[in-house]
Amino acid sequence: MRRLLLWAVLILAVVGIVGGAIAYRVLTPYKGYQANEQFVDIPAGSAPRAIGNRLVQSGVVRDRVAFEVAWRLGARDRALKAGEYRFDQPLSALAVADKLARGDVYLRPLTFPEGWTMIEMAQLFEEKGFGGKREFLQAAADPVPIHDLDPHAPDLEGYLFPDTYNLPRRVDAPALVGQMVARFRAVFDEAVRAQVAASGHTVRELVTLASLVEKETGQADERSLVAAVFVNRLEMGMGLYSDPTIIYALRKAGRYRGNLSRADLRLDSPYNTYKYPGLPPGPIAAPGRASLGAALEPASVDYLYFVSRNDGSHVFARTLEEHNKNVQEYQVRYFQEGRDKP
Numbered sequence: 001m002r003r004l005l006l007w008a009v010l011i012l013a014v015v016g017i018v019g020g021a022i023a024y025r026v027l028t029p030y031k032g033y034q035a036n037e038q039f040v041d042i043p044a045g046s047a048p049r050a051i052g053n054r055l056v057q058s059g060v061v062r063d064r065v066a067f068e069v070a071w072r073l074g075a076r077d078r079a080l081k082a083g084e085y086r087f088d089q090p091l092s093a094l095a096v097a098d099k100l101a102r103g104d105v106y107l108r109p110l111t112f113p114e115g116w117t118m119i120e121m122a123q124l125f126e127e128k129g130f131g132g133k134r135e136f137l138q139a140a141a142d143p144v145p146i147h148d149l150d151p152h153a154p155d156l157e158g159y160l161f162p163d164t165y166n167l168p169r170r171v172d173a174p175a176l177v178g179q180m181v182a183r184f185r186a187v188f189d190e191a192v193r194a195q196v197a198a199s200g201h202t203v204r205e206l207v208t209l210a211s212l213v214e215k216e217t218g219q220a221d222e223r224s225l226v227a228a229v230f231v232n233r234l235e236m237g238m239g240l241y242s243d244p245t246i247i248y249a250l251r252k253a254g255r256y257r258g259n260l261s262r263a264d265l266r267l268d269s270p271y272n273t274y275k276y277p278g279l280p281p282g283p284i285a286a287p288g289r290a291s292l293g294a295a296l297e298p299a300s301v302d303y304l305y306f307v308s309r310n311d312g313s314h315v316f317a318r319t320l321e322e323h324n325k326n327v328q329e330y331q332v333r334y335f336q337e338g339r340d341k342p
Contacts, residue, residue: 025066026073029090032059037088039169042100044082051080051100061093070094075101084168107166112180114162114288115214117248121160121286125173135173145181149193150204158207158283159184187289195296208279210287210295215244216306219313223294229306229316231298238304240273248284307331 040058042051048071052064061067070093071080080097083105091099110128112121122136140160143153153159161183165176188203196206209230216226230240243260249269250256265272271280287295303316305323309330317323 022066022069025062026070026093029092029095030060030062031087031090032062033087034059037086039084039086039106041084042080042082046080046082048080055096058087060087060091061096066093067097070097071101074098078102081105084170105168107168109164109166111164112160112162112286114291115211115218115285116162117251117285118155118157118160119251125176129169130167130171130176131173136177139174139177145178146184149185149188150202150207152204153282156181158211158286160286161187162286162288188292192292192296199296204282205279206295207287207292208281208283210291211283211285212240212242212244212279213294214287214291215285216242217314220290222314223291224297224299225301225303225316226306226314227291227294227298228301229303232302232304234278236304237277239277240279242273245271245273245280245284248280 038058038060040054040060042054046054048068049064052061052067052071055061055067056064061070074094075097078101080100081103083103085099085104086106087096108128108130110125110130112124116124118137118140122133122140125131125136126133140156143150143155146153146156146159150159156177160177160180163180163183165179167176193203196203199206209227212230213223213226217223230242233240246260246264246267246269247256249267249271250264252271253269265274268275270276271284273280301316302318305317305320305326306314307317307323307326307330308314315326315330317326
């Protein structure tokens with residue numbers, strides 16, 4: 001009896017020691033990698049054992065057993081989510097298991113400003129290290145994702161919604177382009193499409209007009225006024241005379257040098273609204289929500305002209321005489337005074 005009691009005490013002691021060791025390995029923060037940060041990619045469908053092995057190899061947890069115990073204790077009722085994870089400080093195995101169960105994957109924001117073209121977006125995509133410019137443009141050249149809304153679209157210009165997208169370090173360009181089109185569709189919802197249909201215009205016409213508004217002004221209170229000027233001109237058969245349309249054509253041809261010349265105004269391109277009446281063939285940039293709204297509901301005004309005040313805002317006019325006075329004051333005199341200053 002005494003021997004059995006001794007064995008029981010010994011077993012309990014061993015269990016206590018082993019349990020204490022496991023508890024230490026599970027609960028004590030650990031950092032086994034030398035760099036300031038460590039990234040671990042967890043493939044979809046990975047079992048806890050395989051995940052534990054990856055974490056051990058990366059120096060994130062001490063050993064696989066500690067991770068599996070941590071998972072059973074703190075996250076067994078939650079699936080460990082796939083994705084790339086970033087670790088930059090010592091963490092306990094329990095904290096690591098919780099991080100994976102929460103799906104706290106590493107994402108970086110990529111912001112595409114309103115009024116950017118596909119080429120500008122592709123350049124930023126590459127500059128920020130997410131992927132190649134060529135791959136982005138190849139994905140954006142496929143108009144199929146938008147053909148139900150715009151059957152004449154040759155590409156996705158105007159339909160890649162400008163917004164901030166949270167992305168992993170390495171992102172598939174077609175997947176990102178798909179997200180951007182989906183975001184456009186979410187903004188350009190069924191209610192908006194019904195309004196467009198009721199207006200008698202096509203989605204392409206509306207988005208094209210919105211892209212002109214986006215490029216002409218960044219002032220929130222001016223968008224509906226700029227849209228009204230273009231709509232009034234279209235209804236009267238006047239030319240739109242929009243500089244951004246020529247700039248877009250020049251950039252497509254690789255000829256834009258930062259300023260417009262008189263020769264540029266004679267550029268033979270369907271996007272040249274100085275030469276050809278009506279809207280250009282398609283969007284010249286990606287309009288944001290506000291510009292889409294302005295194109296859909298222009299202000300009820302009879303303005304036909306506007307000119308820059310050189311401070312980001314514009315002055316509007318109803319007659320050519322009034323417009324010429326504004327040009328004299330805000331353009332000719334402004335630049336004349338600038339040249340006269342020492």
